[in-house]
Amino acid sequence: MSNAIRIHSFPLSGHAHRAVLFASLAGIKHDVIDVDLAGGEHKSEAFLALNPAGQVPVLEDGDAVVCDSNAILVYLARKYAPSYLPTDPVLEAEVQKFLTLAAGEIAFGPAAARLITVFNAPLDVEFTHATAAKVLGKLDAHLEGRDWLVGAAPSIADVAIYSYTAHAPEGGVSLEPYTNVRRLLANIEALDGFVPMPRTAVGLQAA
Template identity: 50%
Template structure:
């Protein structure tokens, strides 16, 4: 099993984190986005969108971080991470959609400005970030995990860009329930940290 991966990508980190949490052996193939290696012809054969991460599993190619989480949970029968019960599965899916929507256009986008000079309106994406973080913080009030009594792939999908939000000048220090949740994710067996960068609120 190979994971095509870029260390600064929160999408890549999601996939790597889940593989580690379920103790699944895999090989990392680093694709340097800074050199546009994701646009090389050989990579585009794996993912015509030219995006990371991509999982290669004995000839099966799975692109998109959330799709990889679902694939791995289903393939290895990890109903603890992705329940079969319709209601429980729907609760997980709700937060996978948030990860692909409000998180991508909030904390992830804010971080793209500081790391890569993305041409977004900083005030707008920081406001979006706080809008969704307030909702997530409220949802975590009185509970350990976002979608269930146990950690699920929803927690994995949300974690990376929320943990790295300060790199996009998004201050998470005031969200007590989120910070407790981040600590719980980081205490899980097999946890792998997302690489930190000295930008935004983390700048020296």
Template identity: 50%
Template sequence: MTAGLKLYTFAKSGHAHRAVLFASLLGLKVERIEVDLTAGAQKAPEHLRLHPFGQVPVLRDGDQTIWDSNAVLVHLAGKFDPAGTWLPKGKEAIVQAWLSVASGALTDGPCDARRVTVFGAELDHERACGIAAGLFEVLDARLSGRAFLIADAPTIADVALYTYTAHAPEGGISLDPYPDIRAWLVRMEALPGFVAMPASKAGLLA
């Protein structure tokens, strides 16, 4: 276990899985602390002291507390990837652009669609599916002729986009029309240290 690293997660949260996946890809050993979102543990006072919005993941690195899944990726890349493979110098802006997509269309589309079918969230499933379709058209085109989103090797942008894309079918969104996305998912899953998020059965509260 890497000294001082604690990661507060929920096993079937795609946002939390980003952090879990990236820590594993970096070869880091972290202490994982499960926060039961189905029981509302993320809104308990002790968790709100770690994350003011009551969400996961949260990374504790010594005396530092980093919340927001993309912020965790940036922190881990900056500290534990001195070669700069995952956040390449000179490409920070385009990485950030795709991190913004992960916080925007990916969340409003595939993530929200899955929240409806898996967790019973009261959201507009049709709207989420429409957003997902628009996102995946762009993402599939971006990956045409490319191994990864930005460079020949994966970056934290690929990590941020991976989980909710891979689990889009759980939200009722087929990936069949997107061959380049499907090929990219296979490449991501072949990376040394890859760990999958547990599958959820649509229609049941995970």
């Protein structure tokens, strides 16, 4: 039996992808367990025992069960890859700021716009695009003269914002105006261990 951690995932979920991506970048031995969302597996008794919210990703590491993608990043960094989470209080606070951004404006902007086009979610297109433009502009300005979001090395901040930002075109959100954001995405994609999230047919047309 494998001693690797288990990440319950769904291939087209950016939240799940950020957990899988970080485990891969950090060289953490892991098994990816795909959850059949279309078939309702996330509402099964077995899955709800792991995460009562019925959402991916879920991390199992021995007896530890961690839900929420950003919480998983913090857990994995603290336990297995401390270089990805600075201990300096100012830098650690900066990382936290971008985790909040990933759970807030990125989730309600580019991620939500993608939900509309890829999954037919009944959301407000205008709002998602306006939110996406705001957050991408904010990121682009912050990245002026920087290779990474926090400090001089990659951190879980970069991982947290990657998946939905890279796949923003699937939601009809162009990355063309954001030179610094595109440079950050390229920097992440050049790291050893990088694994892409599959692009949908919509994404292939928009890319």
